[in-house]
Amino acid sequence: MDYEDWLKRKSLEYRNDILYFAEVNTIEIAEKFGTPIYVINEQMIRKKYKKLKKMLDSAYKKNRIYFAIKSNSNLSILKILNSEGSYYDCSSTGEIYTCFKAGIAPDRIIYTGNMFTDADFEFAVKNDVLVNLDSISQLKRLVKAYDKLGKEKGIVSFRINPEFGAGHHVHTITAGKELKFGILDNQVIEAYSKAIDEGGFKKFGIHQHIGSGIINPYDFEKAAEKFLSIIKNLTSTLNIDLEFIDFGGGLGIPYRPEEEPLDLKTYKEVVITKFKDLVGEGNVGTPYLIIEPGRYITAEASIILTQINTIKNNGHKLFAGVNTGFNTLIRPTMYGSYHHIILCNKNLRERSLKYDVTGPICESGDILGKNRELPELVEGDYLAILDAGAYGFTMSSVYNSRPRPAEILLNDGLTYKIRKEETYDDLLTHQFIPDHLM
Numbered sequence: 175m176d177y178e179d180w181l182k183r184k185s186l187e188y189r190n191d192i193l194y195f196a197e198v199n200t201i202e203i204a205e206k207f208g209t210p211i212y213v214i215n216e217q218m219i220r221k222k223y224k225k226l227k228k229m230l231d232s233a234y235k236k237n238r239i240y241f242a243i244k245s246n247s248n249l250s251i252l253k254i255l256n257s258e259g260s261y262y263d264c265s266s267t268g269e270i271y272t273c274f275k276a277g278i279a280p281d282r283i284i285y286t287g288n289m290f291t292d293a294d295f296e297f298a299v300k301n302d303v304l305v306n307l308d309s310i311s312q313l314k315r316l317v318k319a320y321d322k323l324g325k326e327k328g329i330v331s332f333r334i335n336p337e338f339g340a341g342h343h344v345h346t347i348t349a350g351k352e353l354k355f356g357i358l359d360n361q362v363i364e365a366y367s368k369a370i371d372e373g374g375f376k377k378f379g380i381h382q383h384i385g386s387g388i389i390n391p392y393d394f395e396k397a398a399e400k401f402l403s404i405i406k407n408l409t410s411t412l413n414i415d416l417e418f419i420d421f422g423g424g425l426g427i428p429y430r431p432e433e434e435p436l437d438l439k440t441y442k443e444v445v446i447t448k449f450k451d452l453v454g455e456g457n458v459g460t461p462y463l464i465i466e467p468g469r470y471i472t473a474e475a476s477i478i479l480t481q482i483n484t485i486k487n488n489g490h491k492l493f494a495g496v497n498t499g500f501n502t503l504i505r506p507t508m509y510g511s512y513h514h515i516i517l518c519n520k521n522l523r524e525r526s527l528k529y530d531v532t533g534p535i536c537e538s539g540d541i542l543g544k545n546r547e548l549p550e551l552v553e554g555d556y557l558a559i560l561d562a563g564a565y566g567f568t569m570s571s572v573y574n575s576r577p578r579p580a581e582i583l584l585n586d587g588l589t590y591k592i593r594k595e596e597t598y599d600d601l602l603t604h605q606f607i608p609d610h611l612m
């Protein structure tokens with residue numbers, strides 16, 4: 175794909191050498207709100223959600239998208255997706271609490287945690303939130319929560335580990351015998367038998383999530399086939415119907431200019447069509463088809479604007495030192511991930527040079543982009559770090575006592591602050607000094 179088109183797909187374009195994001199001048203945003211700052215494009219979130227929904231609707235009408243809020247849990251993002259009709263996948267009690275604060279009803283949430291505590295189960299059961307169990311041993315504790323609260327049993331679901339995982343990094347692959355997630359095929363019948371016989375459940379769902387950041391749609395194929403064969407065996411052996419079949423998330427985005435977007439047509443072929451074939455055989459009931467995308471919806475919707483404060487030439491290498499690092503975007507440091515970085519003001523640059531774009535954190539791993547060819551940079555320039563909307567803010571930290579930046583939402587050319595920048599006092603607000611140290 176042509177580079178300008180690749181940028182345009184992310185709502186980025188240069189007008190008179192100034193970078194615009196969602197039709198707004200990035201330098202004006204940087205100067206009005208300060209940097210570093212997360213800038214989020216509302217229409218991109220809507221567009222990506224609609225694109226997925228259209229694909230699902232074209233294949234199988236009874237479907238639901240559960241947005242994985244771990245990718246971006248800002249209340250305004252949850253509200254935007256709520257207005258699109260989204261459902262929500264939560265991985266912790268805190269994420270469910272956040273959904274409630276955004277006005278999301280419990281019946282639109284699925285709780286796919288792992289290593290649940292009793293308190294997690296009680297919170298879910300008390301609030302009528304559906305749980306995806308991650309081990310057989312958890313069943314007893316879930317039932318205990320129902321009994322303790324005197325609640326009628328809802329749907330029970332287990333996360334299956336189909337053993338064929340994929341993902342952009344070994345830490346984001348979540349299927350495989352050696353990995354902690356879900357139950358393997360040899361435990362599936364036992365799990366659901368116990369749910370019926372010991373748990374007294376009468377309604378069932380089933381789930382898998384094989385990994386995150388998958389850009390090749392064929393990487394979903396083997397897992398989908400295995401998952402569907404497990405389901406076929408389960409429903410015929412125990413003679414049960416399923417309320418839903420959940421294929422998880424994992425749909426990737428093109429972080430690099432040479433990458434093409436995930437081909438949804440092929441995803442549909444290798445996952446949804448096979449699901450439809452199984453439903454067509456008539457032994458699983460008429461389940462909802464569920465997917466749980468996070469990154470696909472939010473990653474390209476946000477950039478981080480940062481300012482260069484130091485250009486350093488150590489005689490061997492050029493460094494462009496900026497005012498944010500792995501405190502606001504840990505993916506490059508944690509996974510070696512690539513985030514494209516561009517200059518907001520290309521005026522009057524006669525040549526380009528290679529830089530390591532580095533943050534201010536006291537670790538040599540604080541590199542946002544290595545060996546990046548950029549127009550010659552000067553101190554004071556603004557840079558945009560792309561695709562920071564998924565696992566950017568939600569994985570941020572205050573390491574080195576750096577308060578988190580604000581988040582700005584762009585819509586129809588207008589800017590809205592949707593999260594205030596933290597202050598130094600915010601960093602200290604939960605600390606107490608015992609009397610003997612006063």
Ligand SMILES: Cc1ncc(COP(=O)(O)O)c(C=O)c1O
Pocket residue numbers: 242244245263265286383385386387388422423424425466467468469470564
């Ligand atoms: C259970 C589950 N569902 C969905 C997701 C979302 O993944 P992604 O953002 O890659 O779509 C994750 C990510 O870790 C997950 O663990």
